[in-house]
Amino acid sequence: MKDPTVEDACQRYLEDPEANAAHLETCAECRAVSAALSAKASVEPAVIDVNTLPLANWEGSSHRPWPLVLGLGAVLVIIALALCDAAGMSPVHVAESSLASMEAIRSLVNSATASLRGASFGWQIAFGAAFLIVNALLVLLLRRSPRGIDA
């Protein structure tokens, strides 16, 4: 049977070994436990040379080379402005041209819809089937989980 005060001291040592390190000098039992644990912990981990590991995709990714970005951006803007000036165009004209491609898509969709309305019942059924098949295939492909990191 252990003395209760010694038992409390052992308990305190086990809870916080670093703060109660002096307890080891007075308690042979705890000294034996500590020695056994140290012997087990003395197995050294394998040496890993970080440089031999493949480069992870996130390494250096947060670096922001502003001189490169701003320089290339400025060069691109200057070339664009010079070309617009040479072609006698304003930035508004550029915006209108980019909207024209959207308009082309819109007119394509509108004409397809008009054709569908005028089509026979059989064609409408076929379109409906194509719509269902393509969207089912889309759902099927979306169900596959991405594997980029694990590849």
Added chain:
Amino acid sequence: MRRMLRLFLPLTVVAASLVTAMIAAPPSFGVHAPLTVADATAMLQNTAITTALLAVWMFAAVALTLLSGREIRYSSLEMRASALHCFALGLVAVTSFVLTAIVFSYLIPYLVGVPLLFALGVFAILTKIYGMVAVFHAIGTLVAGSRTREQLNRRRWLRGDLAMVVVGIIILGALRLIPIVGPIIWGLSSVFGIGTALATKFGRREPWFLALKVA
């Protein structure tokens, strides 16, 4: 079932490719050198518009990379890891967008079509923008990315997501300026980008659908 799917998938990809090519093809697909002053002016105007749009793309790409660099990086990695899946998904997605737009347009007289069409348009545009930035990153990394840690440490400017995106824009933009081939390359990149954006759920790597488990 598997055999049917094996046959069905390539056929659908071919069909989707044809539809996408028909939609993406430039309106005037003639191969000729500029013979008159008007032709030369039109060519110069086209080049000016393309370059101006590239500048807009660069600002959008830089802003998006600053806002969500990690997501762009994940998507770029996915594109390089499973390119075929991303391309097939992109083809099917573009075809689905077009067919869904026709269906929603069909529903316009019933009022519900207008908001649905608007939502589809916004979603398609956002998908394309995000996907293209992921394509820029992938191209930049493939061409100018560091292969070793020493190479990465030696570099002062040509490292990081932002640099890879900018390099990708410059390369793809230069290709875009080539007549006839350029728009086709850009269109294929868009298909890749849309597929990647959808495959990775905009870089979040979450499933699109909840798995239904039967007890």
